[in-house]
Amino acid sequence: MEYITVQEAAKKWKISDRLVQKYCAEGRIEGVRKFGKSWGIPSSAVKPQDPRKEKESPIPRLPHPQPEAFPGFMPLMNTPFELGRCVAYINEIEDGSRREIALAEYHYFSGQPEKAIQESELYLTCPDAAYRFSACWIYAYANLSVGQIQHARYALTEIKSTLAANVEKAPYIRAIEAFVVFASSVLLHLPLPEKMPPAQEFLPLLPSGLRAFALYVQAHYLYLKEDYGKSVGIVEATLSMGADRYPIPAIYLHLVAVMDYMSLKQTQQAQKHLLAAWEIARPDDLIEGFGEHHGLLGGMLEAVIKPGWPEDFKRIIAITYRFSAGWRKIHNPATGHDVADDLTTTEFAAAMLAARGWTNQEIAQHMNISSHTVKRYISTVLQKLGIRQRQELKKYMLK
Amino acid sequence: MGKTRQYNIEGVLLEIPLCYDKIAEREIEIFPDFIETPVYTPEGCPVLFTGEDACAYGETPDGAPCIDCGSCRYYRQTPGALVGVCGHEKKRRKPPERPNLNMDEMKPYKGGTQG
Numbered sequence: 001m002e003y004i005t006v007q008e009a010a011k012k013w014k015i016s017d018r019l020v021q022k023y024c025a026e027g028r029i030e031g032v033r034k035f036g037k038s039w040g041i042p043s044s045a046v047k048p049q050d051p052r053k054e055k056e057s058p059i060p061r062l063p064h065p066q067p068e069a070f071p072g073f074m075p076l077m078n079t080p081f082e083l084g085r086c087v088a089y090i091n092e093i094e095d096g097s098r099r100e101i102a103l104a105e106y107h108y109f110s111g112q113p114e115k116a117i118q119e120s121e122l123y124l125t126c127p128d129a130a131y132r133f134s135a136c137w138i139y140a141y142a143n144l145s146v147g148q149i150q151h152a153r154y155a156l157t158e159i160k161s162t163l164a165a166n167v168e169k170a171p172y173i174r175a176i177e178a179f180v181v182f183a184s185s186v187l188l189h190l191p192l193p194e195k196m197p198p199a200q201e202f203l204p205l206l207p208s209g210l211r212a213f214a215l216y217v218q219a220h221y222l223y224l225k226e227d228y229g230k231s232v233g234i235v236e237a238t239l240s241m242g243a244d245r246y247p248i249p250a251i252y253l254h255l256v257a258v259m260d261y262m263s264l265k266q267t268q269q270a271q272k273h274l275l276a277a278w279e280i281a282r283p284d285d286l287i288e289g290f291g292e293h294h295g296l297l298g299g300m301l302e303a304v305i306k307p308g309w310p311e312d313f314k315r316i317i318a319i320t321y322r323f324s325a326g327w328r329k330i331h332n333p334a335t336g337h338d339v340a341d342d343l344t345t346t347e348f349a350a351a352m353l354a355a356r357g358w359t360n361q362e363i364a365q366h367m368n369i370s371s372h373t374v375k376r377y378i379s380t381v382l383q384k385l386g387i388r389q390r391q392e393l394k395k396y397m398l399k
Numbered sequence: 400m401g402k403t404r405q406y407n408i409e410g411v412l413l414e415i416p417l418c419y420d421k422i423a424e425r426e427i428e429i430f431p432d433f434i435e436t437p438v439y440t441p442e443g444c445p446v447l448f449t450g451e452d453a454c455a456y457g458e459t460p461d462g463a464p465c466i467d468c469g470s471c472r473y474y475r476q477t478p479g480a481l482v483g484v485c486g487h488e489k490k491r492r493k494p495p496e497r498p499n500l501n502m503d504e505m506k507p508y509k510g511g512t513q514g
Contacts, residue, residue, distance in 0.1 A: 342423040357466055359452045371452075372432045378450040379430050382481055384423045389469040389476075390450050 003033065003040035013047040023048050071098055072130030073176050074137075076105035078209035080245035084283035097123065101134045109248060109286045111319045113142035117151075124155070129173050133159065133180050140184065144326030145319070152330060156184055160193055175205035183217045187292075188331050189224060189399065212243035216252040223259050223296075224399050232260040244280075251277045251286060255293045262298035263356070267366060274300050278309075287312065291319025292327075295398045298356075299349035299367045307368065317345050340396040342384055348397075350377040355393040404428060408477050409440045409484050430482065443492040444484045449476055456487045 006024070010017045024032050024039040031042040075098050081089040090106055093099040104119035116138050123135030140155035163177045178197050185192050203214055215238040222231035235257040244250045254277035261270035274297070281287055294301055294316070306313040328341050343351065346367075353363045360378070364371040378390065385396050402417040417426040430448050431438075438446040449469035457465035460472045468474045468485065476483035 344422060354450070357464075359466065360450070361452055372435065375432065375448060375450060376429070379448060379481055380420070380427050382450065383427050384420070384425075388449065388481065390467050391470060 001031065002043040003035075004043050006039050006041070009041045009045070015047070072101060072128050072134060074101070074105060074134050074210060074213075076102045076109075077213055077248045078207055078246070080209065081247060083247060083280060086247070086284035086286070097126070097128070097131050101131055101138075104135070104138045105248075106284075108138050108142050109288045110284070111288045111291060111315065113145035113322070116142040117146065117148075124158070129169075130176060133162075133176050137180050137184065144330065145322045147322070147326055147329075149326060149329045152326065156188075156330070159184055163193065163195060171205055175202040178202040179206060179210065179214050182214070186217050186221045186224070188327065188334075189337075190331065190334050208242070209246040209249055212238055212246050212249035213252060215243070216249055216256055219253070219256045219260075223256060223263070226263070226399070228260040228263045232257055232264075235260070247280050247284070248286065251281050251289050254280070255289055255297070258300055259293065259296045259298075262300065265358075270298070270300055271304055274304055278305065282312075287316055288319060288323075290316045292323050294320040294345055295324060295348050295352060297349075298353055299346075299363070302346060302349055302367050320345050338396055339398055340381075340385055343381055347377045347381050347384075350374055351381045351393055352397050354378055354381075354390055355397045402426065406477060406480050406482065408446050408480070408482055409442070409444065409475070411438060411440050411446060413438070413446070413482065428481070433482075437492075439492050440484055444486060445490055445492070446482055447474070447485050449474070449481050449483060454490070456489055 004012070006017050006020045009029075010020045013020070020029075020041070021039065023029050024041065028048040029041055029045050031045060033040045075093070076086070076090070079089065079102075086106060090099060090102045093102055100119055101123065104116045107113070107119065108116035120135040120138040120142065123131045124139060126132040126135065136155045136159050140152045140159070143149070143152035143155065159177075159180050163181045169177075174197070179202055181193060181196060182199070182202075184190075185196075199214070199218055203211055203218075206214055215234055219231040219234040219238075222228075222234065235253045239250065239253055243253060254273040257273040258270045258277070261267070261273065277290070281290070290297075290301060290305070301313065301316060305316065325341065328339050331337065332339055332341075340348065340351070350363055350367065353366070354360075358366070360371050360374045363374045367374070381393070382388065382390070385393070387393070387396075403414045404417060406413045406415065415428045415430060418429050419425075420427045433445065433447050434451065440446065447468045449467065451468045453465040453467055453471060456473070457468070457471045458473070459465045459470050463470075465471050468483070469476060471485075473485055473487040473490075474483050475486055
C-alpha cells in the first residue's frame with residue numbers, strides 16, 4: 001500500500017495540516033499508520049466528512065399560510081383593491097365583522113380617526129383573535145390622533161400582554177400577535193418587548209399584503225438603526241415582488257424609502273418614491289400615512305405636495321399636528337427622548353434637516369424658500385427649544 | 400414700534416424685535432439678516448447669527464467639518480444670545496482709505512481765513 005504524508009493529504013483535500021493530524025488521531029481516516037512520529041495516510045484514502053455538517057438538521061418547511069385563517073385581520077390592508085375603488089370594495093363585502101373592520105381601516109387610513117374609533121371599539125373584546133387584534137391596533141392609533149392617550153395606552157397594553165401570555169396558540173395567531181406588537185413598538189419608536197419573536201419566525205406565516213406591511217415595519221426599524229441602505233433594499237425588493245398591488249402597504253413602503261433616501265441626501269430618489277406613494281393614495285384619499293410620517297420626510301411634503309396640491313397639503317398638515325401630539329405623549333415618557341412638541345411643521349422639517357448637517361442654503365433650495373426664511377426658522381427653533389447652537393438640535397428631533 | 404430686546408454685542412447696540420408665537424405661547428426674537436445688511440462692531444468685526452452657514456474661513460476647534468458660525472473657533476457668541484461676533488481677520492471690515500496727500504499737487508493757500 002502506498003502512503004502519503006500529512007502535508008500531501010492536506011494539499012489533496014484542500015484542508016490544513018493540523019486538521020489532517022486531528023483526523024488521524026481520531027481514527028477517522030481508514031488505513032492510517034504511524035511511521036515514527038509522522039502519520040502515513042493511504043494514498044487511496046478519502047477525506048473524512050465534516051462532523052458539523054452531519055449534525056445539521058434539514059431546513060424546516062414552514063406551514064403555508066392559510067388564507068382562511070386571516071379573513072378578519074386587517075382585511076383592507078391585505079387586499080389588492082383597484083385604485084379609486086377602495087370604498088366600492090368595502091361596500092361589496094358581506095355585512096358583518098369583516099366589513100366593519102375594513103371600514104374602520106378605511107376611516108383610519110383616510111384621516112378620519114373619530115369614525116375609526118367608533119367602528120373598532122365594538123371589537124376590542126371580540127373572541128375572534130384576528131378581529132380583536134385589528135380593532136386594538138386601529139383603536140390605539142386612532143386615539144393617538146384625537147388625544148385620548150389613556151385609551152391608546154389601554155389598547156397597546158392589551159396587544160403586548162397577549163403576546164406575553166404563555167398560552168398555547170395556533171401559529172397564525174402567534175404570527176398576528178407578533179406582527180401587531182412589532183408594528184406598534186417600531187412605529188412609536190419604542191424598544192421591542194422582551195418576548196418578541198424574531199421577524200423570520202412570523203413573517204413567512206403572514207399572507208402577502210400583511211407581509212408587505214410587516215416588511216415596511218422592518219424597513220422602518222432599520223431606518224431607526226440608521227442602516228438606510230439595508231432599509232431601502234428591503235423596500236425596493238418588496239415592491240418589486242408584487243407588494244405594489246396592495247395599496248396600503250405600498251404607500252407606507254414608498255414613504256419609508258423617502259425617509260431613507262433623504263437620510264442619504266438622494267433627493268431625486270426620495271421625490272420619486274413620494275410621488276409614487278401619492279399616486280397610490282390620492283384616488284382613495286388614503287392620506288393618513290403622509291401626516292404620520294411628516295417629520296421624517298425631510299421637508300419633502302413642503303417641497304413636492306404643497307406646490308402641487310395645496311389643499312391636500314393643508315389636510316395632511318392637520319393630520320400631522322393631531323397625530324404627532326398623541327405620538328409624543330406615548331413616545332417621550334416611555335423613552336426619555338424629548339422630541340420637540342411646540343414647533344410648527346415647517347419649523348420641524350427645517351430643523352430635522354439642519355440637525356442632519358444640511359446648510360441653510362441646501363434647506364432653502366430643497367424647500368423652495370429663501371435662505372433668510374430658513375435662518376428665521378432655525379432661530380425660532382433654537383429659541384423655542386432653549387438651545388444656543390445648531391449642534392444641539394439632534395436630541396430634540398426624530399431619528 | 401412693538402416690543403424689542405436690546406443686546407450689546409462687543410460695543411454695538413442691537414435692538415431686536417419680538418413677535419408672539421401662539422404655538423409656543425412666548426415671545427420670539429426676530430433677527431435681521433446680517434448677510435444682507437451687515438453690522439460691525441467698533442473694531443470692524445461682523446456681527447452674525449450663530450446659525451449662519453459657515454464661510455470659507457470656518458474652522459472648528461476639533462477639526463470636524465464646520466457647518467455654521469456657532470461651531471467655528473473664530474466665532475464669539477454673546478452669552479444668552481443667538482448672535483455673536485466673527486473674530487477672523489479676513490472678515491474684519493477694512494477701515495476707509497485715507498485720501499492721497501500729494502504735497503506737490505496741492506494748491507497753495509491764497510489768503511483769507513479758514514474756518
